[in-house]
Amino acid sequence: MIKTAVRYAIRDAMAEEMRRDSSVFLLGEEVGRFGGAYKVSQGLLREFGDGRVIDAPITEHAFTGLGVGASMAGLRPIIEFMTFNFAMQAIDQIVNTAAKTFFMSGGNISCPIVFRGPNGIPRGVAAQHSQCFASWYAHVPGLRVVSPYTSAEAYYLLKAAIRSDSPVIFLEHELLYSKEFIIPPKMEVMPLDKASIVREGTDITLTAFSICVDHAIKVAEVLQDQHDISAEIINLISLRPIDKPTIIQSVQKTGRILNIEEGWPVCSIGSEIISIVCEGAFDYLDAEPSRICSVDAPIPYAPNLENAALPSIDKIVRAVKKLCGKR
Secondary structure, eight states: OEEEEHHHHHHHHHHHHHHHOTTEEEEETTSSTTOOTTSSSTTHHHHHOTTTEEEOOSOHHHHHHHHHHHHHTTOEEEEEOSSTTGGGGGHHIIIIIITTHHHHTTTSOOOOOEEEEEOBOOSSSOGGGOBOOHHHHHTSTTOEEEOOOSHHHHHHHHHHHHHOSSOEEEEEOGGGTTOEEEEOSSOOOOOTTOOEEEEOOSSEEEEEOTHHHHHHHHHHHHHHHHHOOOEEEEEOOEEESOOHHHHHHHHHHHSOEEEEOSSOSTTOHHHHHHHHHHHHSGGGOSSOOEEEOOOSSOOOSSHHHHHHHSOOHHHHHHHHHHHTTOO
């Protein structure tokens, strides 16, 4: 058992896959000499050289296109975005080329590429840098979308993503980079399509991904200790495809569900979760399937307004108590 921070788990996964397969390379802003904007790639330039750890200019559209072309030619690029907010500059390359190449070539051309970097609200960086793009990418056929919470998920999922022949959107979170978790040994990779039950419960199912799993764990403790409510927690991990059977089986047991995410409510991951439950477990519901999201507005810069806009422990506890019929 090894305890390590999420940033080092990501770095180690990249390093091991680059040693295993010479077609794997890392491309992005400041990934080489600076060691990554969040020090995720530190040490890789020294080991692999500037032919495989490549510092790109500040032009996401260009270097993403370069990576997509390289993947179509047989290489396995890892494209790092300093944040997924900057991936907006490259959205055409991701959605119109990477996601559609296999389909539009009749299955003759694969696009094995990983797009990774921090996603979500890191706090104190204002509206243009405080966005969760999970539901955007989960909407697109041809992409796989995953979002790890623990170091083990980051490590084993990234190895699986690099080996995948499909383009993978790998959504990290800046506030999790320094958080340490145990990485169990004797695993090769994690499946890119499975959720994980973090905590068993009987009264309500809480679904979440990335940093909101942390919120769910804290909420479950408050609910158990102060309100005698037993919450089951599902870490979604995979957002495209979503692990429908795990969600449905949990709701069949608990009769209630609340999704928690940093994204906006309209066309959110929570919207899809609610649809899945209504279609697959409607007769088991004892309360309306619900969700907690960020407010439906750009995220403010002022700390007090930002706090009011985001999911919080208090908001989630109140929502669960309402669904469980407790004041």
